[in-house]
Amino acid sequence: MPPASNREAILDAYERLLVEDGERAATVEAVARAAGVSKGGLLYHFASKDELADAAIERLHRVAAECAEQAATLPEGAIEVFLRDAVKTGDPLDVSLGAVHALHQSGRYPQAKPALDAVVHGWVAQLTDALGDPALARLVAVLGDGLYFGAAFNGGAGGVATPPASEQELDELIAAVQQLAALRGAKA
């Protein structure tokens, strides 16, 4: 389906609502309105709300796979790249991830968890590979989670955690981890 007409637009609107206002706000009607179509129009493309969720999850897999390919080509400064990406917000992967995360949080979409696990697992594997120090890789991965939940959704219906790290705070954080990496003789 190359043209995709309104289908992609509907999916975009669905993701946006999920991330910004939570799963409960992403009703069929609200999504339709946000996408500029009617309920009936939406339900032509997605026969049920579950199909919308499935499509969002499928998109996450696709986007994550693309990003993983690109990331594989620049293993320099893995720590910094990973931690900065964790707070970066707005790019397709982040939106897709946030959307599926909202689905998971709602407790109504068991399919969401495995998808998220797969994405995260890929990251940890990549980090372990780049750093050559499993414990350090895990530390960085957990830190990334903390940053993500703390910053990614702030303002929307998302995480809480520590207040969004300012540029400077983030720099200090990265510096501290790199200090540790050097001490342990990690690769990056």
Next chain:
Amino acid sequence: MPPASNREAILDAYERLLVEDGERAATVEAVARAAGVSKGGLLYHFASKDELADAAIERLHRVAAECAEQAATLPEGAIEVFLRDAVKTGDPLDVSLGAVHALHQSGRYPQAKPALDAVVHGWVAQLTDALGDPALARLVAVLGDGLYFGAAFNGGAGGVATPPASEQELDELIAAVQQLAALRGAKA
């Protein structure tokens, strides 16, 4: 209201449902059933669903304040204590926190965010105080968030993040951070 009869039981059930099955599953009927009363019975104690949420938030404030007092008396090994608490699950503070967090995630309770912020702010302040190194304190706090979201709710409708750190992985993580703390000459 010292006896509190069913009131506390209802609030307990509400928190449990919020943490384990998400906000959407915590309907008045479901909460009533879980607490062993009827809808009408519940609505005698809490005139509306919003009052239930308010009560949960109020409880969080109370429980957090109690824990903060206790924690202030043992500033030894702040890093280890904090990180181990982040993955500890089931104690009153954790349940209360998870419940309010679920409320926040749903996007329907603006009162939840300030409450969570207050709690987290208290932790960061305590850590900064104990370590005497603001950047390190933030690192530990963010790490705690990562652990919390990764582990606290797993199995329920909660976070995702990295798979629940095993005992050994957690030990390694703590060791790594302490290594860094020693390097930077932090107090704990």
Next chain:
DNA sequence: GTCTATACATGGATAGAC
């Protein structure tokens, strides 16, 4: 492919008996 109208289920909240 998209719309309107409508059927049906669920959840929140009220009224009034016990």
Next chain:
DNA sequence: GTCTATCCATGTATAGAC
């Protein structure tokens, strides 16, 4: 204090016209 019955709003999904 607790229950049952009922009302009303909202959300999903179907039917059929255009």
